[in-house]
Amino acid sequence: MKSVPSPSRLKAHKTPSDARYFNRELSWLKFNERVLEEASNPAHPLLERLRFLSISGTNLDEFFMVRVAGLRGQQQRKIEELSIDGRTASEQLADTVAAADRLMIQQQKLWRKLMGELAKAGIKIIEPSAIAKSHQAAVSKYFREQILPVLTPQALDPAHPFPFIPNQGLSLIFDMRRKDDGEVVRQLVLIPQSLARFVRLPGPGTRFVTIEALIKHFVGQMFPDYRLIAAGAFRIIRDSDIEVEEEAEDLVRYFRSAIKRRRRGRIIRLKLEKGLPNELAALIRSELGAGASIVVETVGFLGIGDLSQLVDEDRPTLKFPPYSPRFPERIMEHDGDCFSAISQKDIVIHHPYESFDVVLAFLQQAALDPDVVAIKQTLYRAGKQSAVIRALCEAAEAGKSVTAIVELKARFDEEQNLHWASQLENSGVQVVYGFVDMKTHAKISLVVRREADGFRTYCHLGTGNYHPITAKVYTDISFFTADPRVGHDAGQIFNYITGYIPPSELKLLTMSPLGLREKIMSLIDDEIAHVAAGRPGAIWAKLNSLVDKAVIDKLYEASEAGVEIDLVVRGICCLRPGVKGMSSRIRVKSVVGRFLEHSRIWAMGNGADLPNREAKVFISSADWMSRNFDRRVEYMLPIENPTVHDQILDQVMVANLLDNQQSWMLRSDGRYERVKAGSMPFNLHHYFMTNASLSGRGGALADDKKVPTLSLVRQR
Secondary structure (H helix, E strand, O other), X not given: OOOOOOHHHOOOOOOOOOOOEOOHHHHHHHHHHHHHHHHHOOOOOHHHHHHHHHHHHHHHHHHHHHHHHHHHHHHHOOOOOOOOOOOOHHHHHHHHHHHHHHHHHHHHHHHHHHHHHHHHOOEEEOOHHHOOHHHHHHHHHHHHHHHHHHOOOEEOEOOXXXXXXXXXXXXXXXXXXXXXXXXXXXXXXXXXXXXXXXXXXXXXXXXXXXXXXXXXXXXHHHOOOEEEEEEEEEEEEEOOOOOOOXXXXXXXXXXXXXXXXXXXXXXXXXXXXXXXXXXXXXHHHHHHOOOOOEEEEEOOOOOXXXXXXXXXXXXXXXXXXXXXXXXXXXXXXXXXXXXXXHHHOOEEEEEOOEOOHHHHHHHHHHHHOOOEEEEEEEEOOOOOOOHHHHHHHHHHHOOOEEEEEEOOOOOOOHHHHHHHHHHHHHOOOEEEOOOOOOEEOOEEEEEEEEEOOEEEEEEEEEOOOOOOOHHHOEEEEEEEEOOHHHHHHHHHHHHHHHHOOOOOOOOOOEEEOOOHHHHHHHHHHHHHHHHHOOOOOEEEEXXXXXXOHHHHHHHXXXXXXXXXXXXXXXXXXXXXXXXXXXXXXXEEEEEOOOOEEOOEEEEEOOOOOOOOOOOEEEEEOOOEOHHHHHOEEEEEEEOOOHHHHHHHHHHHHHHHHHOOOOEEEEOOOOOEEEOOOOOOOOOHHXXXXXXXXXXXXXXXXXHOOOOOOOOOOOOO
């Protein structure tokens, strides 16, 4: 395969000049191009660049497992539903696979480049033939004692049919000639995922060899009476989406069965090592039933995501400087009493700059506090080592009423969530699995506490998951309040999920699927009305994805009515900005850097330019996608506390719009162009790492005058 230009210059699908929307799948691939571009960004340390390359590989694998698998399913079932930009499943599939192939070529090109730079830094990936003679015996012994016992070669003949190959499984196929009679025997070796992809070699320096290269090199130990004729590697990607049947009688049993079926999902993509003999390649295709699969020959490293193992190398100078988030001073001023601090005033926490430990402390205190009588918690993704689960179990074991909404349909976390659900139930937690046809995506924690004047409800609402690991690298908002209106509304949402009881009257929150899209469109209409009355109209929104056609059309309408619209959309964006007569006042940027921008925030000018004290500011668990509005339980919360309002609007949103060191602007033709820093470089992640934010500072603000004020100079 020939190399191609850098991702920002990759050939784009020719979008018709009058197209109103960009294709969702191609937009996602452009996001992954931006991730991949960071692998060649000299501003990042070397191993961090390798991390971005690895992430781009993992992202692409998941894209094929879910999105491409979905398109292939539509194509096979002859579903004629068109995409937002008017393409059939077959048209999308062709364009998507072509774009993904170009992306894969670029990944291999960058890997070769980074491999050279790693070698200069003292981290070398070598071929087994380059192992010094003085170390050959030690490596041979290691292979014989540590690797060979784990491998199970299988002959391929009528008595030994082709075995099952797991998803993302890496395998080797050999043609071997028996020495005594010259007969050719075909052998297959599945490389267990328990084996490290890179094997560290003995001797001075840091040197690795890939596991597949090592197996090929010592194939004589595995087949001592044979001579090697030909060998090659291949890797598969399977359909990993789980479709929930509405008639499922037992959701838990259904998912346990569905997870097992997913492991045997149809093959979507087959990657063959370049140079694999045609006869072996044909055999693999035939035996895997991969005739309808997307087959590609790869020159280079199979499974780019596995490069993450090298990132773990202990070389601090080749990584981002370590960062320790601060714990809110407000909580510490109350001797660590979360309830005391929250009862005094609402608190917002900006992760990962402020520690997720405060969320854990809130739940742990609730578990231990004898005055807490009830805890209700949604769980979408909680991670493998979850302190959240432990706190809920301890609360139930202490006799408190604990309810956990465990979402079984959280993609790729279904098995982990089933495990947590079982553990919670064993501790006495009332576990509810929500709806068959909807996901519970809202991130809400509710604690009912007995106090002197009666029961009081404390709430945590987040834009991200209750996941201690991702909270260190995802930027998210955590909001704590004892506002009785929020407590009332959160209770109504829990009752809707557990008892299918529609909220009778929400006082502050808006939720989907019961009116969130309509509320957002009403807010946009209000900005249109302000312009019609001669006042400024302005909208800011920070999202992960923008796909919903109705909301996009409403934004187009607002743009041409005179509303100024600035959108920070990290990933998929189907809206086409900057088109005269359609979206001339809409600007879209994407931020890709050290942290993953994940918080959902939007603001409406409310009759004045943004930012301003009277602006309407909201946080949410939802992106502006049809699935979030129609097939998920989500929340949207208005921010009324002045301090919290200032932090979210004047700091978080302004910093995202100011950033010019890790930002890309979406052009009307679908291209993303990296923003040039110019004479005033500004990196929003560095800003928040070095400047403590307003909320949670407590008395510390009186002693610290160094929190800089951000100002936005508008460039239309």
